[in-house]
Amino acid sequence: MVQATALPRNEAGIEAAIGVLRQQFGDQMQTGQAIREQHGHTTTWITNQAPDAVVFPTSTAEVADIVKTCAEYGVPVIPFGTGTSLEGHVNAPAGGICVDMMRMDQILAVHAEDLDVVVQPGVTREQLNTFLRDQGLFFPIDPGANASLGGMAATRASGTNAVRYGTMKDNVLALEVVMADGEVIRTAQRAKKSSAGYDLTRLMVGSEGTLGLITEITLRLQGIPEAIRSARCSFRTVDDACRAVMMTIQYGIPIARMELLDEMSVAAANSYSKLSLPETPLLLLEFHGSDAGVLEQSETFAAIADEFGGFDIEATSSAEERNKLWQARHDMYWACMQIRPGAKGISTDVCVPISKLAECVGATQQKAEDLGLVAPIVGHVGDGNFHSLVLVDMENAEERQKADEFISWLNDLAISLDGTCTGEHGIGQGKRPYLQKELGAATRYMAAIKAALDPDDILNPGKILADKG
Amino acid sequence: MVQATALPRNEAGIEAAIGVLRQQFGDQMQTGQAIREQHGHTTTWITNQAPDAVVFPTSTAEVADIVKTCAEYGVPVIPFGTGTSLEGHVNAPAGGICVDMMRMDQILAVHAEDLDVVVQPGVTREQLNTFLRDQGLFFPIDPGANASLGGMAATRASGTNAVRYGTMKDNVLALEVVMADGEVIRTAQRAKKSSAGYDLTRLMVGSEGTLGLITEITLRLQGIPEAIRSARCSFRTVDDACRAVMMTIQYGIPIARMELLDEMSVAAANSYSKLSLPETPLLLLEFHGSDAGVLEQSETFAAIADEFGGFDIEATSSAEERNKLWQARHDMYWACMQIRPGAKGISTDVCVPISKLAECVGATQQKAEDLGLVAPIVGHVGDGNFHSLVLVDMENAEERQKADEFISWLNDLAISLDGTCTGEHGIGQGKRPYLQKELGAATRYMAAIKAALDPDDILNPGKILADKG
Numbered sequence: 001m002v003q004a005t006a007l008p009r010n011e012a013g014i015e016a017a018i019g020v021l022r023q024q025f026g027d028q029m030q031t032g033q034a035i036r037e038q039h040g041h042t043t044t045w046i047t048n049q050a051p052d053a054v055v056f057p058t059s060t061a062e063v064a065d066i067v068k069t070c071a072e073y074g075v076p077v078i079p080f081g082t083g084t085s086l087e088g089h090v091n092a093p094a095g096g097i098c099v100d101m102m103r104m105d106q107i108l109a110v111h112a113e114d115l116d117v118v119v120q121p122g123v124t125r126e127q128l129n130t131f132l133r134d135q136g137l138f139f140p141i142d143p144g145a146n147a148s149l150g151g152m153a154a155t156r157a158s159g160t161n162a163v164r165y166g167t168m169k170d171n172v173l174a175l176e177v178v179m180a181d182g183e184v185i186r187t188a189q190r191a192k193k194s195s196a197g198y199d200l201t202r203l204m205v206g207s208e209g210t211l212g213l214i215t216e217i218t219l220r221l222q223g224i225p226e227a228i229r230s231a232r233c234s235f236r237t238v239d240d241a242c243r244a245v246m247m248t249i250q251y252g253i254p255i256a257r258m259e260l261l262d263e264m265s266v267a268a269a270n271s272y273s274k275l276s277l278p279e280t281p282l283l284l285l286e287f288h289g290s291d292a293g294v295l296e297q298s299e300t301f302a303a304i305a306d307e308f309g310g311f312d313i314e315a316t317s318s319a320e321e322r323n324k325l326w327q328a329r330h331d332m333y334w335a336c337m338q339i340r341p342g343a344k345g346i347s348t349d350v351c352v353p354i355s356k357l358a359e360c361v362g363a364t365q366q367k368a369e370d371l372g373l374v375a376p377i378v379g380h381v382g383d384g385n386f387h388s389l390v391l392v393d394m395e396n397a398e399e400r401q402k403a404d405e406f407i408s409w410l411n412d413l414a415i416s417l418d419g420t421c422t423g424e425h426g427i428g429q430g431k432r433p434y435l436q437k438e439l440g441a442a443t444r445y446m447a448a449i450k451a452a453l454d455p456d457d458i459l460n461p462g463k464i465l466a467d468k469g
Numbered sequence: 470m471v472q473a474t475a476l477p478r479n480e481a482g483i484e485a486a487i488g489v490l491r492q493q494f495g496d497q498m499q500t501g502q503a504i505r506e507q508h509g510h511t512t513t514w515i516t517n518q519a520p521d522a523v524v525f526p527t528s529t530a531e532v533a534d535i536v537k538t539c540a541e542y543g544v545p546v547i548p549f550g551t552g553t554s555l556e557g558h559v560n561a562p563a564g565g566i567c568v569d570m571m572r573m574d575q576i577l578a579v580h581a582e583d584l585d586v587v588v589q590p591g592v593t594r595e596q597l598n599t600f601l602r603d604q605g606l607f608f609p610i611d612p613g614a615n616a617s618l619g620g621m622a623a624t625r626a627s628g629t630n631a632v633r634y635g636t637m638k639d640n641v642l643a644l645e646v647v648m649a650d651g652e653v654i655r656t657a658q659r660a661k662k663s664s665a666g667y668d669l670t671r672l673m674v675g676s677e678g679t680l681g682l683i684t685e686i687t688l689r690l691q692g693i694p695e696a697i698r699s700a701r702c703s704f705r706t707v708d709d710a711c712r713a714v715m716m717t718i719q720y721g722i723p724i725a726r727m728e729l730l731d732e733m734s735v736a737a738a739n740s741y742s743k744l745s746l747p748e749t750p751l752l753l754l755e756f757h758g759s760d761a762g763v764l765e766q767s768e769t770f771a772a773i774a775d776e777f778g779g780f781d782i783e784a785t786s787s788a789e790e791r792n793k794l795w796q797a798r799h800d801m802y803w804a805c806m807q808i809r810p811g812a813k814g815i816s817t818d819v820c821v822p823i824s825k826l827a828e829c830v831g832a833t834q835q836k837a838e839d840l841g842l843v844a845p846i847v848g849h850v851g852d853g854n855f856h857s858l859v860l861v862d863m864e865n866a867e868e869r870q871k872a873d874e875f876i877s878w879l880n881d882l883a884i885s886l887d888g889t890c891t892g893e894h895g896i897g898q899g900k901r902p903y904l905q906k907e908l909g910a911a912t913r914y915m916a917a918i919k920a921a922l923d924p925d926d927i928l929n930p931g932k933i934l935a936d937k938g
Contacts, residue, residue: 193852439658
C-alpha cells in the first residue's frame with residue numbers, strides 16, 4: 001500500500017468530542033475498531049487511516065449538532081457515504097469523527113412536473129431510480145458503483161451518461177449544507193436557473209466534504225426516453241475507435257453513452273461475462289430519443305464507424321440484449337481483476353480534449369507495455385475521459401514503483417495535453433500533487449476559500465489541498 | 470431615477486492611482502466627464518455613478534497592471550463590457566477605475582474538433598457567431614443584447630436558447646482571471662469535464678466582477694444543426710400557454726427555444742414589427758435536429774398545444790420566415806417601449822419552477838392591473854423565467870412608487886414559490902435586498918468568500934452583497 005501522511009492529532013479535543021457525542025448519540029455512535037477501519041477504507045492503494053468514531057445521524061439537525069461539537073473541540077469531521085471513492089477521500093489522517101450519512105436515506109419530495117427530486121444524502125442512485133421508474137422518470141448520472149447521491153455530489157461524479165446529461169455539477173439544482181460552524185444553509189432555490197449571487201451549489205459540488213456536509217440535494221431528473229437503442233462496434237485499432245468517437249461528437253449526434261474498451265478489456269469481458277466479442281478495441285453506445293430518432297442516430301453512427309473501419313456493428317432496441325451489454329460494461333472492474341487474480345487494481349482517471357484522445361490512449365497503452373504493466377483501459381470516451389486499471393502485485397516492490405511511475409507519467413501527460421488528472425474521481429489525498437501541477441496559482445485561492453469557510457480546518461482535513469506548514 | 474447609495478471614497482488613493490495609471494497608459498486612460506458617465510450607466514433606473522477614470526487595456530498583462538496599481542492604493546476596479554447589464558452592475562458607488570474590456574476583442578483559438586473556442590472578454594456574441602459560421606459552429610447563449618462574452622460570463626447570462634443549451638455556467642469551460650492582488654490564474658484546463666478541486670470556473674461565472682476580472686474565456690460550442698424549424702402558436706389564456714409549456718418540457722422534447730409573449734406584448738410586436746398575430750398569448754418555438762427530428766418535434770408540440778386549446782399554429786423550416794419571427798422577439802424591448810413613448814422600461818427577471826409558472830405569470834398580470842401599471846410580459850418560459858417590462862413615467866412619483874411596490878412584490882412572490890429574484894440579469898446593486906431574502910444565511914458565506922479573495926473590497930464594491938458596516 002502507499003503510505004498516507006498522518007497529520008497532527010488533537011488528542012484532548014477528540015476525547016472530549018467523543019464524550020459529548022456519546023452523551024447525545026448513544027448507540028448511534030460507534031468506536032469499535034472494525035467499524036472505524038471500514039470507514040477509513042476506500043477502493044484505493046492508499047493505506048487505511050481510521051477515524052476515532054463513526055456517528056450515524058438521521059437528520060440535518062443531528063449533523064449540525066455533530067459539527068458544532070467538533071467545531072467546539074477543533075476535531076476533524078469526515079462525511080461518509082458508500083465508501084466507493086477512489087483517492088483516499090474518507091481517510092482520517094488526523095483522526096476525528098466520521099459522519100456516516102447512510103441512515104439519511106429518504107426521498108423527500110418528487111416534483112414530477114418540474115423534473116426534480118429532493119433527497120437526503122444517503123439515498124443511492126439505484127434506490128432513486130427504482131423509486132422513480134413508475135413515474136416515467138430517471139436520474140441519469142451513473143458512476144458505476146451504486147454510490148450515495150451525497151457522495152456523488154461531493155466528488156462531482158459522472159460516468160457513462162455524462163456525454164449527454166452532464167455531470168453532477170449540471171444535475172444538482174440546490175443543496176442544503178451544514179457549514180463548519182454548524183450553520184445550515186440552502187445554496188439555491190428550486191428554479192431551473194438563477195443568477196442570484198455566487199454559485200455556492202457548484203462550489204460545494206466537488207468539494208469532497210472540505211467546505212461543508214451535504215444534508216439535502218435537489219436533483220434534476222429526466223423523462224425515461226420513449227426509445228432506447230444500443231449498439232456495439234469493433235475497430236482494428238484504438239486510434240480508429242477514438243477517431244470515430246471524435247467524429248460522432250463533432251457531428252452532433254446526441255449520444256447518451258459512448259464507451260471504449262481496449263483489446264485487453266474486451267478479452268476480459270469475454271471471459272468474465274461469457275461474451276464472444278472480437279478481441280479488438282470496442283465502442284459501446286446508447287441512443288435515447290423517439291423510435292425514429294434512435295434509429296436515425298444509430299444509422300448515422302454506423303456510417304461514421306464505417307469510415308474508420310468499424311466492423312461487427314450490432315444495434316438493438318431489445319432491452320434484454322441492451323442490459324446484457326451494459327451489465328458487462330458495469331462488471332468491467334471485476335472482469336479486469338480476473339486477468340490477474342490477487343493483484344490490486346489501481347484506477348487512473350484522466351480526461352483530455354477529444355482531439356487529444358487518440359494520442360493519449362495510444363501513448364498510455366505503449367507506456368504500460370514499455371513498463372511491463374498489465375493495465376486494461378475502459379473509458380467514457382465521448383467526454384475524453386478514460387481509466388487505465390493498473391493491476392499491481394503489491395508484494396513486488398519494483399512493480400509498485402513502476403505503477404507509481406506510470407500513474408505519475410499519465411497524469412502529467414494529460415495535463416500537458418490541456419486535460420485534467422481527474423475527470424470524475426476527484427483529488428482526495430492521492431491527487432493533491434497533480435492538482436498543484438494542473439492549476440498552479442489557482443490552488444492558492446482554493447486554499448483561501450477553504451480558510452474562509454473552515455478557518456480551523458476541521459472539515460475533511462488533508463484532502464484536495466496541500467497540507468499546511 | 471432610483472437613488473443609488475454612495476460609498477465612502479478614498480480620494481487620496483484614487484488620485485494617486487490615476488497618476489500612476491496615466492504614466493503607464495497615457496491615452497489608453499480617459500477621465501472626461503462624458504466617457505466616465507457613459508461607463509457609469511446601465512439600462513436601469515438606478516442613478517448613474519461614474520468612475521473617476523476609464524482605462525482601455527489591450528492585454529491580460531495590462532489588466533493585471535491596473536489591478537496591482539489599484540490594489541496598492543486601495544482603489545475600486547470595475548470591469549466593463551458593452552454596458553448592457555440591468556441592475557447597476559457597473560456603477561461606481563465609491564468611484565474608482567473602470568476597466569473597459571472592449572479592446573480585448575480577439576478570438577484567440579478555435580478548436581473545431583473539440584467544439585470549443587478561446588476568446589478575450591471584449592468579443593461579442595454576434596462577433597463570435599459571425600466568425601464561426603463558416604466552420605459550421607455556433608455559440609448558443611443569446612441574452613438578447615449583443616453583449617460581450619466577458620460580461621455574459623460575469624453575470625451568468627442565458628436567454629432564449631438556455632432551455633436546450635444551458636446558461637453561461639454550462640458553457641464556460643475555463644477562465645483566465647486577474648485576481649484582486651493582480652495574480653493571473655487559470656480556473657481549469659480545456660477537458661470537457663473535471664473533478665479537480667473547487668470549481669473556480671463556476672464561482673467566477675456570475676460573480677459580477679466582484680471576485681476577479683475575466684481576461685480570457687474558453688467556451689463550449691455547438692455544431693450548427695442540420696435542420697432548424699420554428700413555430701408559433703396562440704392560446705386563449707396565459708394559463709393555457711404555460712400549461713402547454715409545462716407539458717412540452719415534461720414530454721422531453723429537446724426544444725431549443727420556447728418563448729412566451731403575453732397579449733400586451735403581442736399587440737406591441739404587431740405594431741412595431743408589422744405583424745398580424747392574434748392578440749392573445751403566444752408561444753414562439755424553435756426546434757434543432759435532423760430534418761426528420763425537427764419535423765417530429767414540431768408535430769409532437771402541435772399535438773400538446775392542441776390539448777390546451779392552442780390555435781393558429783404555424784411551423785416553418787424557411788430561414789427567412791424564422792428570422793422574421795425571431796427578429797420580432799429580439800425587438801420586443803423596443804416594441805414594448807413604443808406602447809408608452811417617453812416612459813422608462815424597467816425589466817423584472819424572476820424564474821420559478823415550471824409547475825409554478827402559470828400561477829406566477831397570472832398573478833403578475835393581475836397585480837400590474839390592480840396597480841394600474843403597464844407591464845407587458847415576455848419570457849424564456851421553457852426555463853420558468855419571465856420578464857415583466859414595467860413602463861414607468863418617471864415624472865410621476867406615485868407611479869414610481871407603485872412600480873417599486875410591484876417589483877418588490879414580484880420578487881417576493883417568486884421567492885415564495887421556490888424561485889429566484891433573478892433568472893439571468895444578476896444582482897448588481899438593485900437586487901441585493903432580494904438576494905438576502907432568497908438565500909438568507911448563505912449570503913454570509915458568500916461574504917466570507919468575497920473577503921477571502923478580495924480582502925480590501927476593491928473589486929466592483931457595492932454589488933451582490935450588502936454594504937459593510
